[in-house]
Amino acid sequence: MTEQKQTYDPATIEPKWQQFWLEHKVFRAKNPGDPGFDPKQPKFYALDMFPYPSAAGLHVGHPEGYTATDIVSRWKRAKGFNVLHPMGWDAFGLPAEQYAIQTNTHPAKTTAANVDTFRDQLQRLGFSYDWDREISTADPAYFRWTQWIWKQLHARGLAYESNAPVWWCEALGTVLANDEVINGKSERGDHPCERRPLRQWVLKITEYAERLLSELNTLDWSESLKTMQREWIGKSEGAEIDFDVAGHEGTKIRVFTTRPDTLFGASFMVLSPEHPLVAAITTAAQRGAVEAYQKAAASKSEMERTDLAKDKSGVWTGAYAQNPLYPANDPRGRIPVWIADYVIVTYGTGAIMAVPAGDERDFAFAQKFGIAIPGIFAPKSGDAEKDAKIAQGQLCCTDEVPYAAHCRTADGSLSLAGLSLAEGKRAAIDWLVKRGRGEAKITYKLRDWLFSRQRYWGEPFPVLHTQDGVELVPDAQLPVLLPHMDDFKPGGVPESPLIRAKDWVATKDSKGRPAQREINTMPGAAGSSWYFLRFCDPQNANEFCSKAASDYWLPVDLYVGGTEHAVGHLLYSRFWTKVLHDAGRVTVKEPFHKLYNQGMIQAFAYEDARGAVVAMKDTKEQGDDVVHATTGEKLKRIVTKMSKRYGNVINPDDVVSEYGADTLRLYEMYMGPLADSKPWNPKDVPGVFRFLQRSWRLCVPEYAENGKLHAHLGTDRPDDAEIEKALHRTIHKVDGDIERLAFNTAIAAMMIFVNDATKAMDRLSRSQMLRYAQILQPFAPHVAEELWQRLGGQGLLARAPWPKVDPAMLVDDEVEMAVQVLGKVRGRITVPTEAANDVVLAAARQAVASYLEGKTIAKEIVVPKKLVNFVVK
RNA sequence: GCGGGGGUGGCGGAAUGGCAGACGCAGCGGCCUUAAAAGCCGCAGGCCGGUAAACGGUCGUGAGGGUUCGAGUCCCUUCCCCCGCACCA
Known part of the structure; x- marks a missing residue:
């Protein structure tokens, strides 16, 4: 007899099962039409936001959401669902190209290497992905269909070329989309950006603004995320109104306003400095000042402009506009036209009617430049002093209050007194429409999607520039592949590095005449805007995704990822889905039914008295304190982002080699609620490891012949009533907690069970341990599978049904x-x-x-x- | 400034308006061990009283008020932190 220590050793268990699952394609999802597909089985599509495979490898943030969806996937399988749980790579993008420039390695090569690393790392965590569905956006077999979808957009009039000003980032050598620019700096790298006119491909997402807004209501997303999208779309209802310009017969300035009812209080007008009519209406006397102001505004970056937001600036053009409510000779109707940078050329009509009595910004401007502030309200709030000030235009009022009696035209055709705000707006618009002076209008902040980049490492457009204009590459010739190049350095405005691939650029059009290929490439968000579709039918060589497959799998039932994609990726994916829906290619209108944002995994760091963070290598523990290693200064613990600079980055590989993947998964789920940001505490990790060890010990004696269990588990014996009750309660609790994604409390419930069971060790039955392994499986699949096997469970635990709860056991x-x-x-x-x-x-x-x-x-x-x-x- | 989320032991966090602090970490005591580690068993919010234990009292979920038999949870006021948006007419 060879008794030896039977310790819980993830390093031997985990690779064994990972290999088994992979080799036997245990997590393969069946599509309609596949042998053995059961149409009566309910489906569940659990999706992770696929990673960008960076050179740095997996971060502990990745497995957080991935473990959450994996738990739900494994649980749903046990509940009898056909589960689609795929993984792939968002493989085109700037960092690979930047890295290629630095190291002179082709991005295809580094990307492939990074993908291999990521795949290895993910496979070491035991995720139940169907690896037969692995896709990469940089794979020609994939981006062939990205190009094809782009052609669908083009065919529907949703892709166009534009020369409008776009965000240009000198440091990155490319243009960027609105959501990639934050406060005038690039989201990636924080480089300054500026607006420049350049020829670009643009997608008409604005045509879908209303649907993107209203169909948000059908989704099971957090209110805060929906709010972010609503605000990004930024719908405003109001009116456009035409103002005549004195001395400029036929010239009209059109403004957009959400408060047409305050037209009686318009005492000046503001055009944005870039407004096309500025030059025409500026008087000779004001020309110098106006041009100086325009120049200053143009040279200010967006950053400076918003920085100066508090203090209003502007210049009078010398021109007067005519308020359409008043007769031409009425002095109240003669209002000066100014330019000011608080009016943005790209929003509305780039011009406003300024009503200082009803708008804080206009009020501040009027006060600064001594412009009249005609009162237009007659409030009755009870605060007589305040009411009087508002009535006299000494105070701005944006709330709904009664209109003043003088809010009426001379002929009485429009009279606002006594009307509600909504009625006032309606009446003003009706009056303007009847006279051809304006119309009701809805405006959105959402801009069209800037869809080209001056970079090498992206999808080429299936576009030729011929002497007759743009010609699309026929479907049969897709994909348009990238040419091989050795030098990818940005070529500066406006050429992408592709311009240097002369043999590639120079081609022939359909009539055999010389033509040039489009040298811009698609942005990173192109491939990720439809990958959830490709996962449904990843190997289809004839279609981007068969209708049968997408009809079956979509929508995604659970989509988990970070909040950083709130407006970019999620809006773009919704847009493409709607376009494909309109084209009759997919049935759903929305791709992601339930979306859940995981919180960020943070880390501890230590700062000194000055508030400066001290790198981890310069700290040491001294009793209960952490002090500066050289000065001995006592340091304060703070919670912050993991950062290389602070030296507090946790590498998931290290955790796996020290404690195993099951512990990593369990710890990340146990830290706290999935949606919360919470700090990684290395001292807490052994706690969940101990829990797994105790689970192990319930079945495996410390010293035994290899593979032997506790003697009492070898035979079937009646279940101890008390333990049985505790087990049923635990299963019930775990069930409910997985349903609501409360994994931390589910784990706590299992810990309680294990603690109780440990105390009653010799009363445990084999049946009870098998069922315990089943509920542990979604969380810690390797150790659970190992115990299941040792206990002689039937077949594979990964395919075993979820244990039944007897309601009688709960009372x-x-x-x-x-x-x-x-x-x-x-x-x-x-x-x-x-x-x-x-x-x-x-x-x-x-x-x-x-x-x-x-x-x-x-x-x-x-x-x-x-x-x-x-x-x- | 506007919008959203949040403030609970030494730490991470539990609590359908019903016994606050589950579970884990750190801490303390014991068992085991020559010893240590590991493991196992147990204690554990603060304060006051009690030699001590048992126990008893009292305070306690950022602060202040309210509703309620009862409030971490609901309402009002206020402070602080995080996230998003930010002159969008």
Whole structure:
């Protein structure tokens, strides 16, 4: 007999099962038409936001969301669902190209290497992906269809070339989309950007603004995320109004306003400095000042412009506009036209009617430049002083208040007094429409999607520039491949590095005449805008995704990822899905039914008295404190992002080699609620490892022949009633907690079970341990599978059904109830669970008799199975 | 400034308006061991009283008020932190 120590050793268990799962394609999802596909089986599509395979490898943030969807996937499989749980690579993009420039390695090569690393790392974590569905956006077999979808957009008039100003980033050598620029700096790298006119491909996402907005309501997304999208789309309802310009017959300035009802209070007008009419209407006397202001505004970066937001600036053009409400000779209708940079050329019409009485910004401007502020409201709030100020235009009012009596035209055709705000708007618009001076108008902040980049490492456009204009590459000739190049350095404005691939650029059009290929490439978000579709049918060589496959799998039932894609990726994916829906290619209108944002995994760092973060290598523990290693200064612990600079980055590989993948998965789920940001605490990791070890120990004795279990688990024996009850409760709790993505409390429940079971070790039955392994499986699949096998479970645990909960096991015969007097617990009683109130009360009175003595009971409250409260006097 | 989320032990966090602090970490005590580690068993919010234990009292979920028999949870006021948007007419 060879007894040896049987320790829980993830390093041997985990690779064994990973290999088994992979080789036997255990997690393969069947599509309609596949052999063995069962149409009666319900489906579940659990999707992760696929990673950009960076050279740095996997970050501990990745497995957080990935573990969450994996738990749900494994649980759904056990519940009888056909589960689609795929993984792939968002492989085109700037970093690979930047890296290629630095190291002179082709991005295809580095990307392939990074993908291999990521795949290895993910496979070491035991995720139940269907690896037969692995896709990469940089794979020609994939981007062939990205190009094809782009052609669909083009065919529907949704892709066009534009020369409008776009965000140009000198440091990155490319243009960027609106959501890639934050406060005038690039999201990636934080480089300054500026607006420049360049020829670009643009997608008409604005045509879908209304649907992108209204169909948000059908989705199971967090309110905050929906709000972010709503605000990004930025719908405003109002009117456009034409103003004549004095002395410029036929010239009209059109403004957009959400408050046409305040037209009576318009006392000046503001054009953005870039407005096309500025030059025409500026008087000779003002020309110098106006041009100087325009020049200054143009040279200011967006950053500076917003920095100066507090202080209004502007210049009068010398021109006057005519308020359409007043007759031409009425001085109230003659309003000066200014230019100011608080009016943005790209929003609305780039011009506003300024109503200082009803708009804070206009009020501030009027005050600064001494422009009249005609009062237009007659509020009756009870605060007489405030009301008077508003009436006289000394105070700005943006709330709904009654209109002043003088808000009426001379002929009485428009009179606002007595109307509500909504009625006032309606009346003003009707009046303007009738006279051809304006119309109701809805405006969106959402801009069209700038869809080209001056870079090498992206999808080429299937576009030829011929002498007759743009010609598209026929479907049969897709994909248009990237040419091989050795030098990818940005070529500067406006050429992408592709311009140097002369043999590639020079080609022939369909008539055999010389033509040039489009040298811009698609942005990173192109491939990720439809990958969830390709996962449904990843190997299809004839279509981007068969309708049968997308009809079956879509929408995604659960999509988990970071909040950083709130407006970019998620909006673009919704847009493409809607376009493909309109084209009759997919049935769903929305791709992602339930979306869940995981929080960020942060880290501890230590800062000194000056508030500067001290790198981890310069700190040391001293008793309960952490001090500066050289100066000995006591440091303060803070929670911050993981950063190379601070030296507090946790590498998932290290955690796996020290504790195993099951521990990593479990720890990340145990840290706290999935949606919360929370710091990684290395000291907490052994806690969940110990839990797995205790789970192991329930089945495997410390010293035994290899593979041997506790003797009592070798035979079938009746289940101990107490343990059985605890087990059913645990299964029930874990079920409910997975459903609501509360993995931390599910794990806590299993810990309680293991603690109880450890104390009753010799009463455990094999059946109980098998069921425990089943509920542990979604969280810690390797150790669970190993225990299942050793216990002689039937087949593979990964394919075993979820254990049944007997509702009778969830109720006790007796319950303990707290007895309160005036809300304070003064005693406890144990009564039959279904005891009548009077029985409960009798027991309760007895339990707290000493507190009731000499008092009158004013009220008795019984909360069944919980407590009794006596209100006494 | 506007919008959203949040403030609970030494730390991460639990709590359908019903016994605050589950579970884990760190801490303390014990068992095991020559010893240590590991493991196992147990204790553990603060304060006051009690030689001590049992126990008893009292305070306690950022602060202040309110509703309620009862509030971490609901309402009002206020402070602080995080995220998003930011002159969008």
